[in-house]
Amino acid sequence: MRRIFIESLFTIVGMAITIPYMFHPTPYLMFLFVFVATPCFIVAIVMALVAIVRDLRTNKLI
Numbered sequence: 001m002r003r004i005f006i007e008s009l010f011t012i013v014g015m016a017i018t019i020p021y022m023f024h025p026t027p028y029l030m031f032l033f034v035f036v037a038t039p040c041f042i043v044a045i046v047m048a049l050v051a052i053v054r055d056l057r058t059n060k061l062i
Contacts, residue, residue, distance in 0.1 A: 014040035
C-alpha cells in the first residue's frame with residue numbers, strides 16, 4: 001500500500017492549490033502555489049523515482 005500512497009498525497013495537495021490558482025490568481029494563492037504546491041510536486045517526483053530505482057534494484061534489473 002505504501003508504494004505510491006505518500007507521493008499521491010503530495011500530488012493531491014499540489015493539485016488542490018494549483019487548480020484554484022489557475023482560475024482565480026490572487027496573491028495568497030500565488031504564495032501557496034510557489035512555496036507549497038511546487039515543492040509538493042518536486043518531492044512527489046523524487047520519491048517516486050527513488051521507489052522505482054529501489055524496486056528495479058531489488059529485482060536485479062539495473
